Amino acid sequence: MVEFQLNGATCSVTSPPMTSLVEVLRTELFQTGTKAACMEGFCGSCVVMVDDTPMVSCLLPIGRLDGCSVRTIEGESPGATELSPVQRSLVDADAVQCGMCFPGIVMEATALLERTTQPTDQEIQAALVGHICRCTGYEAIVQAIAASGGCRQG
Amino acid sequence: MTATSTKGFHPHDCADATMHRPTSIDEAVSLLGMTGSVALSGGTWLMRGSLRNEEPAEHYVALDGLAELQALKVDGGRVQVGATVTMAELARGLPSDSDLSGVALAAGAAASVAVREMATVGGTLAAMDFPAADLPPALLCLDAVVHGRTATGDTSEPLADFLNRRGPPSRPWLLTRVVVDRCRLTATHVRQPLRKAGDYPVAIVSMAVDDPSQPSDVRVAIGSVEATPRRWSELEALIRSQGLQPHDLSEWVAGHLKSFTPRRAPGLDPWYRTALVPSLVRRAATNLVAVRDRQPAGDDHG
Numbered sequence: 001m002v003e004f005q006l007n008g009a010t011c012s013v014t015s016p017p018m019t020s021l022v023e024v025l026r027t028e029l030f031q032t033g034t035k036a037a038c039m040e041g042f043c044g045s046c047v048v049m050v051d052d053t054p055m056v057s058c059l060l061p062i063g064r065l066d067g068c069s070v071r072t073i074e075g076e077s078p079g080a081t082e083l084s085p086v087q088r089s090l091v092d093a094d095a096v097q098c099g100m101c102f103p104g105i106v107m108e109a110t111a112l113l114e115r116t117t118q119p120t121d122q123e124i125q126a127a128l129v130g131h132i133c134r135c136t137g138y139e140a141i142v143q144a145i146a147a148s149g150g151c152r153q154g
Numbered sequence: 155m156t157a158t159s160t161k162g163f164h165p166h167d168c169a170d171a172t173m174h175r176p177t178s179i180d181e182a183v184s185l186l187g188m189t190g191s192v193a194l195s196g197g198t199w200l201m202r203g204s205l206r207n208e209e210p211a212e213h214y215v216a217l218d219g220l221a222e223l224q225a226l227k228v229d230g231g232r233v234q235v236g237a238t239v240t241m242a243e244l245a246r247g248l249p250s251d252s253d254l255s256g257v258a259l260a261a262g263a264a265a266s267v268a269v270r271e272m273a274t275v276g277g278t279l280a281a282m283d284f285p286a287a288d289l290p291p292a293l294l295c296l297d298a299v300v301h302g303r304t305a306t307g308d309t310s311e312p313l314a315d316f317l318n319r320r321g322p323p324s325r326p327w328l329l330t331r332v333v334v335d336r337c338r339l340t341a342t343h344v345r346q347p348l349r350k351a352g353d354y355p356v357a358i359v360s361m362a363v364d365d366p367s368q369p370s371d372v373r374v375a376i377g378s379v380e381a382t383p384r385r386w387s388e389l390e391a392l393i394r395s396q397g398l399q400p401h402d403l404s405e406w407v408a409g410h411l412k413s414f415t416p417r418r419a420p421g422l423d424p425w426y427r428t429a430l431v432p433s434l435v436r437r438a439a440t441n442l443v444a445v446r447d448r449q450p451a452g453d454d455h456g
Contacts, residue, residue, distance in 0.1 A: 017173035018214060020201065040202050047268050054268040059201040061194070063173040064218055108267065130266020 004065045006031070007075025017063025022046040024062045025072060033073035033103050044131030047104035048072045054111040073103035076110060086110050089148035090141065097135035105131050105141060113149040121146060173214045179222060179330060183303050185215045186326035193217055193328060195238050195277035198269055199284060206283070223276070223330060233334045237276025241265070241289070244275060253296065256341030256360050260292035263345060276329045279313070282320045285417060286354035290317060291377035292343050294385055295362040296334045303328050317382050338364055339371065342441040344434050348422070354378070356422065357430040361438040366398050366446035379427045381417050388413065389435070398443050404436035
């Protein structure tokens with residue numbers, strides 16, 4: 001059994017230790033906000049935070065997470081109907097289309113803004129390198145993240 | 155921690171595997187002596203095993219609890235990188251504008267932010283079937299030495315020998331750290347992916363020289379073009395004799411691509427890999443000249 005913090009609450013899972021975190025989240029814990037698309041670490045739709053560090057949950061065996069703190073998209077909203085600043089900014093910018101890539105992008109952007117105040121467009125683009133969006137063309141996403149964190153020249 | 159046999163939807167399901175969590179390097183080596191065991195570092199290569207039609211291992215020896223493997227020590231004479239140091243930690247922990255700048259660029263350019271926070275130095279070097287890794291050519295330019303532990307003691311060998319063998323020196327064996335002796339070099343690292351967004355690089359050039367004005371100590375390594383990254387001694391000799399002339403070097407390289415046997419990969423013809431090398435050499439040389447001239451360098455990696 002593996003025990004870890006999920007969005008602030010202690011949880012225990014019984015999946016085999018080499019099961020990927022994304023599978024555990026979706027099938028054992030029914031937290032389906034984190035998406036499982038490419039399952040090989042390229043698309044970014046499965047990005048969560050582990051100990052406040054963004055990671056691709058499709059390549060992370062659950063057995064390594066004993067005692068860790070995991071944050072997923074479900075934990076980012078402060079309340080049932082509220083949105084986090086990053087989520088609100090993406091909505092306000094009309095940046096979301098199908099939504100498949102956005103849980104991972106929200107987690108990545110949140111991690112970026114927690115590490116870097118007022119990231120430049122280049123820093124935001126660098127952070128989004130591991131995220132594939134088939135719908136939007138990324139421009140509105142970058143602008144929304146920049147607006148969410150403030151902006152500086154660069 | 156034992157497993158129960160449950161079937162998951164994950165394509166590389168390892169439901170029947172056992173994960174072991176050793177508390178010492180010697181215990182890890184002992185566990186690696188079991189039949190069907192592999193070392194689990196970052197996991198970013200192993201967890202994609204089924205995509206390579208590999209059978210899952212029976213035993214995974216998790217290394218993340220071994221503090222000795224997590225150390226990154228940088229001083230004026232030597233750099234010691236523990237096997238489980240991540241790409242992100244390496245990129246953040248190395249000084250820029252030094253002999254280590256090529257390694258820092260390589261570590262910071264690999265994959266994506268989230269993967270760099272997981273992928274480790276040891277896992278990258280031990281993944282012999284991964285020819286597109288950024289780190290090996292950058293480390294080859296610094297004559298890195300790979301250290302390991304067996305059941306009977308410690309081992310060490312030049313990275314080039316380790317890569318050419320394409321396997322551990324003995325079994326069981328655990329890669330424990332990579333060591334680089336500091337030197338008076340200026341280094342750079344350039345790469346070209348298919349796109350911008352986290353693709354494997356199609357070709358890589360790492361380059362380091364002592365004096366960009368009059369180079370006498372020259373190291374050039376080519377990665378991702380062939381199955382194993384290597385130094386290019388003929389180009390190194392040319393730079394020693396003729397200096398860092400980016401355009402001239404590029405033209406010379408274009409006429410000497412037959413020395414490579416480019417590898418095949420799905421969706422990418424081999425000729426394209428070698429076709430990129432002249433421009434990458436030009437970019438690398440330009441970067442080093444820019445350091446000499448104290449001008450802002452151009453884009454040095456994809």
